Amino acid sequence: MLITQPSDLDPASPGPITIAQPLLDHLAAIRADVLASLASGEPVYGVNTGMGALSKVRLTTDEQKVHQRNLLLGRAVGGPPWLPDDEARAVLIGRLRTFLTGDAGVSVELIQQLVAFINSGHVPAIPAGGAGSAGEIIPLAHAFGPLAADLGPKEGIALLAGIPGATGRAALHAARARRLADRLSEIGAGAIAVIGANRGPYHPLTARGDDVLAAELTRLRNLVGPEPDPRSLQAPVSFRVAGPVIAHVRRTLTHLEAAVERAFTGVTDSPAYLDGEFVGTAGFHGIDLAAHCDHLTAALAHAAEVSTARLHRLLDPAVTGLPAQLAHEPGPQAGLVAVHKRAVATSHALRRLTLPSAIGTAETSNGQEDVQSFSWEAVGGLAEAIRLAREVAACELLAVHQALALSKRPVPPGLQELLLAVANVVPPIEADRPFGEDLTRLLDSVL
Template sequence: MLVSRADELDRAVIEQLARGTCRVELSPALIAELSANRQAVLADLDGDQPVYGVNTGMGAMAGVRLDADAQARHQDTLMAGRAVGSAPWLRRDEARALLAARLRTFLHPAAGVSAELCRSLIDLLDHDVIPAVPARGSGAAGEIIPLAHTGAVLLGTGQVLDAAGHAPDAAPALEAAGLSPRSFGPKEGVAFLEGVPGLTGLAVLHAAAVRTLLTQQIAVAAAAHAVVRASPDPLHPALADSDELGTVLATLLELRGTGPARALQAPVSFRVTAPALAVALRAVAALEAAAERALTAVTDSPAHLDGRFVGTAGFAGTDLAATAGALTTALAHLADLGTARLHRMLDPAVTGLPRQLSDSPGLHAGMAAVHKRAVGVTHRLRRFTLPALGGAMETSLGQEDVQSFGFEAAECLGEAVTGLRDVLACELLGVHQAFLLDAREAPFGEVAAALPPGTGDRPFGRDLDRIIGLLAEGSLTLHVITA
């Protein structure tokens, strides 16, 4: 893909770069713009005015002026003392997302970096030389620690993440790829450490995963409604208070199929499913909007604006951390509901099917232990719903006295995605078992093809692993369930 304008490197392209399904090249015109902007930055640096992180120290050392010799080394040495992280590392696709988001933010004129630095990031992506980026322990007001690890790879002093998850030295990996280490030019080192490209890239990946997961959740919830023959009353279109809820109501009503309700009112977990899904849809849209803002915003500090170097809050991930936290809570609530729906499906008074969805109650446990697994996963998710924004602690001798803890927010969201998928697999297995016991065609052909035949007890954990794999791949076809 030839990128002629910065806005062409949008969320969709960031996701593709993260997954290694596309390559980008900067157009000659865009390279010329970057070069012209870089020359303006260098011209404005040519003087005696203090510029944070360029001819001064950083953080509590901002008052220390650097001589010419120190300035020549400073942009590289910024990486060394800040690369203090270690395993666990971001996954390779997550680290690729960081590189892609960093490239996008460097296309903003305020960053003032060279076209050569942008090309170096593209080279890492093209040759799949992926930095080993610590996933935890980033207690700075921004992402200085993980970004220092990323920048150290360009210098040849960092570590890369291989296919086995090991983190060997970067220099041999660069050499094997035909790449050479490069130094950071004036102000490029401090620019590299600013902003929240890691959290931005993670938000892009998590939002895409959530979109798929919510589509699957709607389909499975509709099938669960069909199992208990829940009244369609709570799905009436007049109850829609938003576009999101209207879409969920219409989809659930269509997919659940026709047929008489078994009871006047279904359990509450069924009746409130649609509003909870609408909340999650609004939350993921808010995270996507925050990611868009982060990709297009001024992330550098100091930023080059109107010929001056201006201190900013571009390093703060407050917007992304807050929206990621809200989405985490919404997903955890969906896990609560899925676990409750599965429990109701074990009750013959609700379904008219054998107790615990067992083909031989008393001899076989049926889905009872599957539900217990869902309970354990759902309980675990509760610890991740505490907002990451809370808990500020002073660092840098008080120069940094607030943090957004963006990587922690992303980690919590990732756990919520994984946990909800696990709970969804449990509910889906329960739905599959219910349809077989009711002598009805299994609602999801991909699941039926992946599982052993029959309804007798077996090591259901293997079934759940297969279903989780299908969900992660996005392999779940939605169709109308016949009565």
């Protein structure tokens, strides 16, 4: 991946990274200006002064030589559980992308060290929780500890500034949520096909004034195909609202993606080197990113609850006309009733994630930091919400697969690829068995 400008760098994209020489030359020129400005001896927060409540303390020349390294060492107070490797990599890439704007004024040598670190395939142990500050200095201290041995002026505080970790992780999870939204459409369409639902609620004309909803309704109709002989005039609500529910997921996801781009494009370093001077900023606050992570978490929780309700209806012969609980032989066999119970428990766990992250601020640093947005925690909650929403989707998908097999109904053309992928990993269900194994294979191979 050749990077010619910061926006080329996508935390969700794998592969080695190379920074184009013209961009490196531009950053080297900024670094020279930064060093010249620092030589004046004017106070610059975190460079020749202490941090937080100690910012009034001026550092001697000898103290400044070790200060940038100490900033990382003294703030690495986190512990397990650690981020998964892909999220840890996203943190590193998020930091690199902010450095490429030039606001931090770090050296080309540090940037090249960071690129080599990313390309090595090794990732640091970064605590998944416990940020608890204005910004994310604790996880970033762990992330960049391997680079702490030989830091120049301002480079330690630059590694700790802003919310690059939450932003990089949010970009990664947004890509995952986009894939999940597509599967939710397919699974919802499969459930609609199973019960022979009236297609009226999915007519695009019912989405007047809402282009996102109109697109989702069109997608559902294309996936499920026509139903010339509906089983009833009205399907249960959980089927009729499939379009608005998934459209809301897509809408909130688009808003999160925009917030990620704002976070990457905006000024997050503090102090930032802007137009020839050091400027203190509030780019570490991250309320925009935190709020949109929370919004998507809530949208996924609602989608999971609707999916769980549909799954329950799929077990009901009055709704489907199929054997009770989708058992091959109801009575001697329990069918998929326990699969629904797992979905209920998973939806309940997801619901508990929907408390807004930015509620509950507390003072730290002797009152210097008296507000937090907890964006690091918000993106962690979103990661868990995506995981749980996938579990619920797997439960409904297994029921759709079994219902279509029992009904002998033809699979709609728009769903054939999905149902073939399911059939490749889920053997025919003719008796009770440990369905958790089937769900795991769906999560590993299909969702």
